[in-house]
Amino acid sequence: MGFPDGELDLATLGQRIRHTRKSKGMTLGELATTVDRAPSLLSQIENGKREPRLTLIQSLASALGVDVAHLIKPEAPSHRAALEIALARAQESPLYATLGLPHVGLTSKLPTDALEALVGLHSELERRATEQAATPEEARRANAELRQQMRDRNNYFTELERTAASLSEAIGHSSGPLTERGINDLTSHLGFTLHRAADLPRATRSITDLRNRRIYLPMPSHTSHDPRTIVLQTLAHFALGHQEPANYADFLRQRVEVNYVAAALLMPEVAAVDFLQRAKAAKTLAIEDLRDVFAVSYEMAAHRFTNLATHHLDIPVHFMRVGEDGIIYKAYENDDVTFPADVTGAIEGQMVCRYWAARAVFHAADRYASHYQYTDMGRGTYWCTTHVERTTAGDFAIDVGVPYAHAKWFQGRETTNRATSACPDPSCCHRPPVNLAERWSEYAWPSARTHSHLLAALPPGTFPGVDDTDVYTFLDRHSPSLSE
Template identity: 50%
Template structure:
C-alpha cells in the first residue's frame, strides 16, 4: 500500500539508499530513471504509483510494505520534512517568498530558526483569524467596562470639547460647516467622489490629509466624517485583535457623538428637561438634528453622569435579534450561557419588540413591563436601515420613569423571560398540529463563521481601497 505522505516515503527511500551505500546515480541506474527524477521522489515532490514503489523496493533489496512501514526517521530527516511541509502551507505562499531547497549545506540551525519564525507567524494569524467566539468574549468584557463607568468617557468628552472650542462652536446643532472646520483645523480636506469602494463609508489618505466620502450621501455625512477624524485624533491604527477592534469602534463612535451632541450644551439641556419632568429622546434628537439612534446612545452616555438616572439602551432588528445593548440599571437582557447579549432574541413582550406590532411606529412608543428584575419603563422608536427595520429603545427602572415624557402610558405588559414558557414555547395545539409536519430553512448570517481578516480592517476590501487611493493621487511632476 502506497502511503499518502510522499515526503515521509521519499525520506525512507533515501535513507535505505544511503544505508546500502548507493549513490544517486547508481540507484537511478537500477530503476531506470534519471537522477533528477529520483531526487523529486526522495524530496517527496510527487506521489508514487504502487508499481513504481514495488520497483524501487526491489532495487533497494526490500519490500514496498517495509518501506511504507519503516520505523522512526532520523532527526535530520524529520527536520527536513517539517521544513518542507512548512513551505507548502497557505501562510508561506502568502508571504511571497521563494521555496528554499533542502540541501546538505542547509544547517539544522537555519531550518529550526525558519520554523520558529513561521510558527510565530502562524500563531499571530491564528489569533487574528479567531472565530467570532473570541469577538463575543471581547465584547462581553467591553460591555462590563462600560457598565462600570456608566458609559461615560471623560477623556473623550474633553477631546470633543477641545475640538469644538478650537473652531469657535457656541451652541445648537453641529452643522456640516462646523464639521468641515474641524477637519480643516486638523489639517484635512473633504472630497466627495462617485467611486468610493462599496465596502467603505470613507477613506482617509493620511499622507495628503484627505478624507473621501461618497458623493451620493454627502448631505448626511457628518457622522461619517467625524468617525474618520476621530480615528486620526485618537491615533488609531489597524486593530491587532477583536478586543482592539471593538474598543476602537466604541471610542471613535463615542467621540463622534460627543461632538454632535456636545456635553457643554447637552447636559444643561437634559437637566432642565428632567427638572420639568419632560425628558424625551425625540426632543433631544430634534434639538441637535441627529438620528434617533445617535440621540438615544448619547443619552446613555450622559444620563447617569449628569442626571443620576441608570438606564438601558437596545438596538433590535425586526427579527427580534439584539444588535447593540448597554445597561447599568440591572435589567436582565437575554444572554447565552457565557453572558453574551448580541444576537440573542428579545422577549416579544418588551417595548423593543412591541413597537413593531403597533400603529405607533411613526413617533415614539412607550410601555411599562413587569420583568423578573422588577418593573421597567421603556420608550422605543423604529428606524429603517440596511437589512430592514430596527427599534431603538431607552429604558429605566419604574422609580425613574417620573422624569420622562411618556410615563403616563397605560400600556403595561408582563415578561417572564428567560423562562421559556414566557414567549419561546408554542401553544400545545400548534405543536400537536405542526410539530412533526414542519421544517423551516434558516436564514444563515453570512458572517456567522467569518474570521477576522488578516492584513485589513474587518469587512473592507483592501485592494479596492488602495486602488481607489492610487486613482485619486496625482502623478508626481
Template identity: 55%
Template sequence: MTIEGARTSPSGSEAPTVDALTIGRRIRHLRTARKMTLDDLAAAVDRAPSQLSMIETGKREPKLSLLQAIARALGVTIDAVLEAEPLDDRTSMEIALERAMRGPTFHALGIAPFRIGKSVPDEALAALLSLQREIERLTDERSATPEEARRANVDLRHLMRRQDNYFPELEAQARQILDAVDHPGGPLTQRTASDIAAHLGFSLHYVADLPASTRSVADLRHGRLYLSSTVPAKGDSRTAVLQALASRILGHSEPRSYADFLRQRVETNYLTGALLVPEAHAVPFLHDAKERRAISIEDLRDAYSVSYETAAHRFTNLATEHLGIRVHFLKVHESGTITKAYENDDVNFPADRLGSIEGQLCCRRWTSRVVFDIPDKFNPYYQYTDTGQGTFWCTARVEASSEGAHSVSVGVRFDDTKWFIGRETTNRGISRHSVEVCCRRAPAELEGAWRDQAWPNVRTPRTLLATLPSGSFPGVDTTDLYEFLDAHAPRTGA
C-alpha cells in the same frame, strides 16, 4: 508504490508520515556525509542528476524502488532514508523554512520561495522562522471566531457598565476639538465638520467610486478625506466625516486583535456622538428637562439634528453621570435579533453561556419587539414591562437601514419613569424570559400541530459559521482601497 504508506510499525500500523521534503533533505545529508556529489549518486542509481536534485529539494516524490536503490548506493538501510526524526538543528530549520515558504503566509505576503544556501547563517534562518510564527499568531488573533467575538463583546460591555458608559477622556477630546474650531454650541453644522477636518489637516473630497466595503477613505499622505457623493436615505453626511476623523483624533493604530478593533470602533462612535451632541451644552439641556419632568429622546434628537439612535446612545453616556439615572439601551433587528445592548439598571437581557447579548432573540413581549407591530410609526411608543427583575419603562422607535428595519429603545426602572415624557402610557407587557420559558417556546397547541410538519430554510448570519474578516482593516478589500487611493492621489505638477 510511493513513499506514502511505505513504512509500518512492528504491530502493522502505519508509522508517522514523512513528507518528500524531509526525505529529500535526509538523502542530501547522507550523500554529503559520504562526500558523494550529486553526479556520483545519479550514476550509481542510473538517473539524471536533475531528477535527484528535484528529489533532494522535495519537489518530487520518489517511488519506493528508487529509494531502495538510493539507500543501497549510500550504504544504508531504507529505514535510514525514511527516518522521520530530524538530523540536526540546521537541517530542521531549513526544512521548516522550506515548508513555510510553500505555505499560505509567505504566499499572502507575496514572498517568492528562495534557495537556502550554505552561506545563510543559522541566526538568519531562526529569525525568519520567528517572524513567520509571529505573523501566523497575529493572523490567528485577527481572524476572530464567533466565540472570540462574543467574548470581546462581553468584556467591552462589562467595561461600559463599570463606567456607566461614560468616558471622560473622550469627552475631553471632543471639547478640545470643538474649542479649536470655535463651535458656539447647539447643532454641529456641516461647515463645522469641514472646519474640524481642516483643523486636522484634511480636505474633503466627495466621490462616486468609493470602495464598496468602506464608508470613507483617508489619504494620510496627501491629507485628503474621501466620502461618498451619495448620502443614503436618512443618512447624515456629518457623521461620516466625524467618524472618519475620530480615528485620527484618537491616534488609533492598526488593531492587534478583534478586541482592539471592537474597542476602536466603540471609541470612534462615542467621540462622534460627543462632537455632535457636546457634553457642555447637552447636560444643561437634560437638567432642564429633568426639572420639568419632561426628558425625551426625541427632543434631544431634534435639538441637535441627529438620528434617534445617536440621541439614544448619547443619552446613555450622560444619564447616569450627570442625571443620576440608570438606563438600558437596545437595538433590535426586525427578525427579533438583538444587535446592540447596554444596561446598568439591572434589567435582565437574554444571554448565551458566554454572557453575550448580541445575537440573542429579544423577548416578543418586550417594548423593542412590540413596537414593530404598532401602526403609528410617526410617534414614539411607550410601554411598561413587568419582569422577574421588576418593572421597566421603555420608549422605542423603528428606523430603517440598509440591513432592514431596527427598533431603538431606551428604558429605565419604574422609579425613574417620573422624569420622562410618556410615563402616562397605559401600554403594559409581561416578560418572564429571565425566570421561565416565556415566549422562547411556541404555544403548545401550535407546536403540537406544526413541529413535525415544518422545515424552515434558515437565513444564517454570515459570521455564525465563518471567522470574522481578518486583515489590517477587517472586512475591507485592500486591493480596492489601494487602487482607489492611487487613482485619486494628486499628481506632481497637476
C-alpha cells in the same frame, strides 16, 4: 466517573500526582502497590491520559500523605510542569497538526530553556493565527468585554469628553446643530480636506490619504449614514492618535471611541447636559427632543443619552437596537435589566423577549409613532421608550429603558401599555402555545434564513473586511501627487 465539582484538568492532576510522588521518594511501582492498582494505570493518570475516580484520588492522597485538595489544585506543581502541560496541549492542537512537524518528546532530558522557547513559539503562532482570522466567538467575547468596561464606567469616558470639548472649542461650537461649515472648520483644524467620490470601495465608509491629507467620502445618495457622522468618526481617529488596530478587540475599541467622540461633537456635553437637566427638572425628558435640538438621528441621540444619563442625571439606563426579527444588534445596560446572553456573555445576536417593548413596537398599530411601555420582569419593572427607524437594511427598534422609579422623569410615563416577561424561562415566549404546537409540530418544516456572517470567520486583515488592494487602487486613481 470523575470528580463531582466540575471538570478536572487531567494534565495538571497527573503532574501534581507525579510531582508529589517523586518528592516523597516513591517509585511508580511502590505507589501502585500501596493503592492496589496496576502501574500502567497510574502511568496513564500521571500522563493525563486517563481520569481517575474520586475514590482512587482519595487513595492516592492518603498514600502520598497529602490532602485531596492538594492533588486537585488547578495550578501546575512547578514552572517546568506548567511548561510541559502547555507544550503537550499545543502539540495536540489542530493548528500544530497543519504544520506537519513531529512531536517533541517530553522527557526529563529536554532542557527547561528549550521548553520555554517551544512554548513561546507556539503561543506566538496561535496569536498570529488568531489575529489573521477572528472567529465569531472571539468577536462576541471582545464585544462582551468591551461592554463590561462601558458598564463599569456608566458609559461615560472623561478623556473622550475632553477630546471632543477641545475640538468643539477650536471651531467655536458650543450648542445647537453642528453645521457643514463647522465640519469644514474642524477638518481644516486637523489638517485635512474633504473630497466626495462615487467609486469608494463598497467595504469602506471613508478612505483617508495620509500622504496628501485628504479624506474621501461617498456621494450623499450612496449612504444611509449622516454624512457628518462619517466625517467626525474619521477625524476622531486622528484626534485620538489611533494606530493600526493590533487585533479585533483593538479594532472594536477604536470604533466605540470614534463613535463616542462623534456624538460628543454633535451634542457637546455642556449644552446637552444643560438641556437634559432642565428637562429632568420639568419631568419632560424625551430622546425625541434631544434628537431635534441637535438635529441628529434618534439612534445617535439615544447613544448620547446613555453617555450622560447616569453620570449627570443619576439615572441608570439600558439601550437596545433590535431588528424586526427580534435579534439584538447593539445593547448596553447599567440598570440590571436581564438581557439574553450566550455562554460568552455576548448579547448581540440573541433574540429579545417578544413581550419587551423593543419587539412589541413592531406589532403596534403605528410602529413609527413613539411607543412607551412598562414591562414587569424578574428583577422589577422597567419603563421603555421605543422608536422605529427605517434603514436600507430594514426597520430597527431603538429602545431606551429605565427602572420604574425613574420613569417619572420622562414624557410617556402615563402610558397604559404594560407587559409581563419571564425570560429567560423558556415558558415565557420561546415555546409555542400548546394548541399551536399540537396542531403543527409534526407538520411544519421551515427553511431557515441563516445569518451566514455568524458562522464564518471574520474577514482577515488589519481592518476586517477591507481589501487593501481595492483601497490602494482607489488612492492611485485619486491621488494628486501621482497625477502630476
